[in-house]
Amino acid sequence: MTRFWVGGYGDDMQGDAEGIGFLSVDEGRGASTLTYRGVAAPVASPSWLAQHPSLDVVYAALEGAGEVQAFARSGESSLHPLGPALAAGDSVCHLAVSPVGRMLIASCYGDGRVVRYGIADDGRLVPAAPDKAAALRAALFGEEASENETDAAAASDPYPTPAGDEPRDSHAHSAVFLPGGRIATTDLGFDLVRIWRASGTGLTIDHEVVLPRGTGPRHMVMHPSGHLHVVTEYSCEVFTLASARDGSWSLASATTASPIAQVGVDFPAELALSRDGQTLYTALRGSNTVSALRVRGSGETVEPLALADSGVDWPRHHLVHEGVLLVAGQRSGTVAAIDLDERTGAPREVRHTASAPTPTAILPAR
Known part of the structure; x- marks a missing residue:
């Protein structure tokens, strides 16, 4: 039996999820069916889930509470808290775990904060360690000490505010660990992809890639070729970034996410990659x-390939699993399984749909 953890919105986020859910794919009579099995860990609005690379530990972004928490497997379909929830920031919406499982990056949509946490040997999150220099300055000169000294530097809008308009707000939305140990994060509000270096207990900005104003970079995926693909929520595009020998990143290409996408009506959410690296998938809420989308050349260009019904309402998250695309429909309260063409990777018909309470993220269970 194939199993998945399911994140969702609860009462504090106008949803009906009661915690991290458990979804199974059952084989029978030559066909597979999705079944929601119930709550694996009662917790408020675990809207994003991330897996430790080697331990049976799951990390949840508790978006409404602005906290992050680790959970360890305690049975086939259950998880238990691995330490207390830790403060993150307003509307924490995404988590990324380092390839070696020693660091977690939380992105916070509400206040734009990017927060780094350590991960202990057993997978539990290590509380933020105070910056000694900052604490000394606070004691000697009366400066206000930061609540979390592992916070990364706040983003600044690279574009001037037009006369008569209100200043824009920073909205951090996702993180990806890059080859060589650096980290990329998106700022949907300021149209930025920010490149960081881990230093001490925090993050130090290395440089930023500025995308066109109003594009709204949301989620990213690292291609095996070394290119970074970024889907934009506001302009319905997929941007591809490339790195130079000096380690700097820049824009390589851009394409529309879908030939029928309507800006202001459609809002791309997730970006997923096929196992062979030849196809990207994005879903348009609206x-x-x-x-x-087909990945061309050595990964530096992307072009639309095929379009299909998602089978859900408001497809917030999706992933590729064994030739099937699983799609979480936030507003329909369903998860759909879409067959993928074995030769081209194009999405085909919806194989099956299962009910799930306000699903926002799907994560394969070990």
């Missing part, structure tokens, strides 16, 4: 479609 038209409720799934768009497949």
